[in-house]
Structure formats: C-alpha cells, structure tokens
Amino acid sequence: xxxxxxxxxxxxxxxxxxxxxxxxxxxxxxxxxxxxxxxxxxxxxxxxxxxxxxxxxxxxxxxxxxxxxxxxxxxxxxxxxxxxxxxxxxxxxxxxxxxxxxxxxxxxxxxxxxxxxxxxxxxxxxxxxxxxxxxxxx
Numbered sequence: 001x002x003x004x005x006x007x008x009x010x011x012x013x014x015x016x017x018x019x020x021x022x023x024x025x026x027x028x029x030x031x032x033x034x035x036x037x038x039x040x041x042x043x044x045x046x047x048x049x050x051x052x053x054x055x056x057x058x059x060x061x062x063x064x065x066x067x068x069x070x071x072x073x074x075x076x077x078x079x080x081x082x083x084x085x086x087x088x089x090x091x092x093x094x095x096x097x098x099x100x101x102x103x104x105x106x107x108x109x110x111x112x113x114x115x116x117x118x119x120x121x122x123x124x125x126x127x128x129x130x131x132x133x134x135x136x137x138x
Contacts, residue, residue, distance in 0.1 A: 007046035008087065008110050010037055014051050015083040024058070026051045054083075054090040061089045068129045081119045084111050088127045093134060100131045 014033055018026055026048070034044065054061065065085050066074055074082065088107035091098045104127045111120045 003040070003043050004046055005106060005109065006039065007043045007050065008106050009113065010039065010043065010047045011050035011054070011087055012080070012083055012110055012114060013037075014047065015054060015087060016079055018051075018055065019079055019083055024055055026055060050087055050090065053094055054086050057090055057094060058086060061086050061093075064089055064130060064134065065126065068126050068133075078115065078119065080115045081111070081123060084115065084119075084123055085126055088123065089130055092127065092130055104128065104131065 014026060014029065017029060017033070018024070023029070030048070039047075062074055065077075065082070066072075069077075077085075084107050087110075088103055091103035091106075092100055095103070104124065107127055108120050108124055111123050115123075
C-alpha cells in the first residue's frame with residue numbers, strides 16, 4: 001500500500017473518531033492516535049493535512065454534500081461514508097496538486113475497504129458531481 005493511501009485510511013479513522021465525539025479540533029486526539037498508529041513522518045504529515053483541512057472546511061463541505069445528495073440527511077448518512085465524502089471533497093476542492101481522478105479513485109478504494117459496495121457507488125456519484133460542478137478548472 002502506498003504512503004498516501006495509508007494516510008487517507010488513517011485520516012478517515014481520525015475523522016470518524018472526531019465525528020463520533022462531536023469534536024472539531026483534531027489536535028487533542030493526535031498524541032494518542034499516533035501512539036496507536038505509529039507510521040513514518042511522511043504518512044503522518046499527509047494524514048494531518050487531510051484531517052486539519054477537512055475539519056477547517058467542514059461547514060462548507062457539509063453544505064456541498066447536502067446540495068449534492070438530494071433526499072439524504074447528512075446526519076442519517078453512515079458515519080464512514082460521510083467522512084469519506086468530506087475527505088474526498090476536501091481533496092477535490094482544496095488540494096489542487098491532487099488530480100480529480102486520483103482523489104475520487106482513492107476515496108473509492110478507501111470506501112471499498114471500510115464501507116459497502118452500495119456506498120462506493122453513492123460516494124462515486126457525489127464526488128463526480130462535485131468534480132463536474134465545483135472543481136476549479138486550471
């Protein structure tokens with residue numbers, strides 16, 4: 001597994017934890033999290049970029065998810081799926097160095113590991129819509 005995939009998986013786990021606890025600041029959780037998940041500095045750094053960026057932009061990201069998922073209540077969505085979408089949208093809209101296809105594919109690979117087949121299709125549809133409608137063109 002590549003370092004960035006590992007970072008995305010760890011970011012999902014940390015976002016999941018923060019979501020369940022209703023916390024917005026990841027910093028208090030980081031020391032214990034990294035004790036339980038020792039990784040090399042590159043993975044750790046990318047994980048923290050993903051988590052901090054996702055949490056920073058979460059109000060806007062959640063608004064976008066709500067707009068793109070007609071007839072879906074964000075709070076009733078599976079916690080895993082909601083956080084895969086948040087992370088994926090953060091990468092699509094705020095990490096210009098990540099190609100859109102890579103951001104979407106990585107989100108789908110994480111979904112295949114941590115969620116369901118149906119969730120993968122749902123996540124793909126939402127992220128593709130965000131990409132088409134909202135991603136800035138170079």
